[in-house]
Amino acid sequence: MKKFFASFLAMIFTVCGIHTVGRAAETGDCYVLMEAGTGEVIAEKNADSEQSVYGLTKLMSLLVIYDAIGEGTLKADMETAVSREAAKKTGVRAFLDSGAVYTVDELLLPAVMCGANDAVAALAETVSGSEEAFVDAMNEKADKIGISASFADCTGLSPENKATPRGLAQICAALSQYAGIFKLSSIGTETFVHKSGRETELANANRLIRESGYDGLMTSSNGTADYAVAATYKSGSARYICVVTGAANSASRFETARQLVGEADAMYSVKRIAKEGSLVKAIEAEDVSEGEIQIYAKDDLAVLYKKGEDIKKTIEIEEIVLPLSAGDKVGEISVEGKGSVDLIVKQDYEISTFMSAASKVIRDRLGLLSI
Numbered sequence: 537m538k539k540f541f542a543s544f545l546a547m548i549f550t551v552c553g554i555h556t557v558g559r560a561a562e563t564g565d566c567y568v569l570m571e572a573g574t575g576e577v578i579a580e581k582n583a584d585s586e587q588s589v590y591g592l593t594k595l596m597s598l599l600v601i602y603d604a605i606g607e608g609t610l611k612a613d614m615e616t617a618v619s620r621e622a623a624k625k626t627g628v629r630a631f632l633d634s635g636a637v638y639t640v641d642e643l644l645l646p647a648v649m650c651g652a653n654d655a656v657a658a659l660a661e662t663v664s665g666s667e668e669a670f671v672d673a674m675n676e677k678a679d680k681i682g683i684s685a686s687f688a689d690c691t692g693l694s695p696e697n698k699a700t701p702r703g704l705a706q707i708c709a710a711l712s713q714y715a716g717i718f719k720l721s722s723i724g725t726e727t728f729v730h731k732s733g734r735e736t737e738l739a740n741a742n743r744l745i746r747e748s749g750y751d752g753l754m755t756s757s758n759g760t761a762d763y764a765v766a767a768t769y770k771s772g773s774a775r776y777i778c779v780v781t782g783a784a785n786s787a788s789r790f791e792t793a794r795q796l797v798g799e800a801d802a803m804y805s806v807k808r809i810a811k812e813g814s815l816v817k818a819i820e821a822e823d824v825s826e827g828e829i830q831i832y833a834k835d836d837l838a839v840l841y842k843k844g845e846d847i848k849k850t851i852e853i854e855e856i857v858l859p860l861s862a863g864d865k866v867g868e869i870s871v872e873g874k875g876s877v878d879l880i881v882k883q884d885y886e887i888s889t890f891m892s893a894a895s896k897v898i899r900d901r902l903g904l905l906s907i
Contacts, residue, residue, distance in 0.1 A: 565581065565780050565781065565782050565783050565788070565789070565792050566581055566582035566583065566585050566587070566701050566780070566781045566782050567579070567580065567581050567582075567583070567701060567778065567779060567780045567781070567792060567793075567796065568580040568581075568583040568701040568702050568704075568705045568778070568779050569705075569776065569777070569778045569796045569797065569800055570705045570706075570708075570709060570776070570777045570778075571774055571775065571776055571777070571800075571804070571806060571840045572708065572709040572712040572768075572775040572776070572777050573709075573712075573773070573774070573775060573806060573836070573838045574806065574838050574839060574840045574874075575706075575709060576840045577702070577705075578776075578796075578800050578804065578840070579796055579799075579800070580701075580702070582701070583700060583701045583702040583705075584684070584700050584701075584702055585700060585701070586684060586698050586699065586700050587698065587699070587700070587781060587782070588695040588696070588697060588698060588758070588762075589692065589697050589698065589699045589704065589756065589764070589781070590692045590693075590695070590697065590756045590757065590758050590762070590764070591627075591628070591651055591691075591692040591754065591755065591756030591757070591764075592692065592699070592704055592754055592756045592764055592766055592779075592781075593687060593689070593690070593691065593692030593697040593699075594647075594651050594653075594656055594690070594691060594692055594754060595704060595707045595708060595711065595753065595754055595766060596674045596677060596678065596685070596687060596699075596707050597656050597659075597660060597670075597674065597690045597691070598647065598648060598656075598711060598717065599677060599707055599710055599711050600660075600663065600670065600673050600674055600677055601644075601647075601659050601660070601663055602711060602714045602717060603677070604663045605640070605714075606713075606714065609663075610640055610659075610662065610663055611640065612639065612640050612641040612644075613639055613640070613641065614639065614640045614662070615637050615638070615639055616637065616638060616639075616640065616643070616658060616659075616661075616662040617635055617636070617637050618632045618633065618634055618635065618636050618637075618638065618654070618658045619634065619657075619658065619661055620634045620635075621657065621661075621667070622634075622654050622657035622658040622661060623654055623658075624654075625653035625654045625656075625657050625691060625693070626653065626693065627653045627691065627692075627693055628650055628651050628652055628653055628741075629646075629652045629653050629654040629655075630646035630650075630652040630654055630655050630728050630736055630738065631654070631730075631736050632652075632654045632655060632658065632730070633730060633731065633732060633734075636730065636731045636732070637731065638658070638731070640659065640662065643655045643658055643659050644659070644720060645720055645723075645726065645728065645738070646728055646738055647659055648717055648720035648721050649720050649721060649723045649726060649738055649740050650738050650739060650740055650741065651741075651754055651755070651756075652738070653691040653692075653693065656690055656691055657690055657691060660690040667689065667690055670690050671687055671688065671689060671690060674687040674690065675687055678699075678703070681706055681707070681710060682706075683699065683700070683702070683703030683706050683707070684699070684700055684703055685698060685699035685700070685703050686698045686699075687699075692756065695758070701779045701780075701781055702779075704766055704779045704781075705766070705777050705778075705779045708752075708753055708766050708768060708777045708779070709777060711753070712768070712775055712777070717752065717753070718751040718752050718753075718768065718770075721740075721742075721745070721751060721752030721753050721754070721768075722745050722750075722751035722752060723740060723745075724739070724740050724745060724746065725737065725738065725739050725740070726738045741755045742754070742755050742765065742767070743790055744765070744767050744769075744790055744793065744794065747794075749769045749770055749771055749801075750767060750768065750769050751768055751769070751770060752766075752767070752768040753766045753767065753768045753777075754766045755789075757786070761784065761785075762781070762782055762783075763782075763783040763784070763785060763786050763788070763789045764779070764780060764781040764782070764783065764789060765778075765779070765780050765783075765789045765790060765793055766778075766779045767779075767780075767790075767793040767797065769797045769801070771801050771805075772805060772806065773805070773806040773807065773808055773838065774801070774804065774805060774806040774840070776797050776800055776801065778792075778793040778796050778797050780792045780793050803842060803843065804840055804841065804842055804843065805840075805841060805843055806838055806839065806840050806841070807838065807839050807841060808836070808837075808838045809837040809838060809839060809849060809869060809871060810833035810835075810836060810837040810869050810877055811833060811836055812833060812834065812835050812836045813832055813833065813882075814832060814833050815830055815831070815832055816831050816832060816833055816851070816869065816879055817830075817831045817851075817853065817879075818830045818831070819831065819853070819856075821885075822888075823858065823887055823888055824858070824885045824886065824887065824888055825886070825888045826885070829856065829860070829866075829881060829885055830881065830882065830883075831853065831866055831867065831879050831880070831881060832879065832880055832881070832882055833869065833877055833878075833879060833880075834865075834877055834878040834879065834880045835877045835878070836877070837869060837871070837875065837876070837877040839871050839874045839875075847871055847872060847873075847874070848871070848872040849869070849870070849871050849872075850869070850870050850871075850872070851867070851868075851869050851879075852867050852868055852869075852870070853866060853867040853879065854866055854867050858885060858886065858887050859884065859885060859886045859887065860881050860884065860885040861881075861884050862881060862882055862883050862884055863880055863881070863882075864880060864881055865878045865879065865880055866879055866880065866881060867879035
């Protein structure tokens with residue numbers, strides 16, 4: 537066996553301090569403010585209060601739909617006929633004609649932009665065959681991502697759809713991996729042309745999208761009170777998610793979200809430490825035919841940091857034993873108090889046939905990295 541060893545490097549940078557965002561947002565609302573990429577919660581109030589979530593139910597519906605697209609089981613150009621049951625959905629809707637045939641892409645516009653219940657139901661039936669089977673998939677997804685939630689339909693029309701603000705924020709964070717959703721959720725108004733030539737004017741109820749940086753994601757109310765919003769805001773590498781529920785009126789949900797996001801954006805930023813699949817270091821190694829061992833980040837690593845403070849980043853390459861197989865872990869990158877990702881090789885490495893079989897230790901001192 538051949539062994540290689542590399543020393544570790546400690547580095548100073550910026551880290552989050554104590555969260556102070558949200559102190560001024562002393563309302564009767566429940567809320568949670570999260571950064572999507574890191575999953576870090578910046579501010580919260582009654583974030584684990586389980587409640588009927590009405591229209592915000594469709595966040596989970598959209599996650600199941602977009603996951604199906606991501607997995608390739610649902611394609612943008614796939615055609616689907618709107619069932620009678622989907623066309624009869626009440627509440628917010630695009631007034632789809634029963635039996636009319638649309639592509640998935642065409643239905644996504646009203647489903648995402650204004651949460652049209654008939655479009656969401658038609659997509660749900662396309663994914664799972666029936667709304668009932670789709671609801672099972674919604675609840676399975678909730679279990680998979682580890683949130684406390686229980687769904688009874690795909691539209692939120694039933695008060696039996698239950699979740700917490702924290703769980704809804706986690707759904708939004710999962711949705712944020714699909715950049716295309718924000719192209720639709722940030723549209724203010726749109727004319728939807730039906731197959732018959734009839735037109736329906738669609739309007740986005742999320743007034744925050746009129747402001748710079750806001751690009752989604754869903755609003756809700758139960759018709760008389762309990763106004764809610766799941767707002768998303770992009771600033772540099774950060775994407776802030778603010779879920780507000782239980783607001784007394786429509787305006788207050790937006791004001792609470794605006795205040796929380798504004799404070800966070802002024803106080804914090806996000807730094808991408810490692811990108812999945814990116815080359816971190818190439819260690820010179822004469823004992824392999826390639827002449828070096830290339831080391832990559834297995835996953836993404838990002839940190840939310842409070843502007844002006846320091847953090848400690850460590851890159852550690854372990855003692856490496858040849859041969860290596862693609863995917864083998866050879867070290868890690870970590871940020872103190874913030875997490876770590878493994879460092880791996882992407883290919884097999886064997887001892888060169890012309891080298892001695894005797895063990896030889898080569899040390900590679902990692903130089904200071906610029907980030």
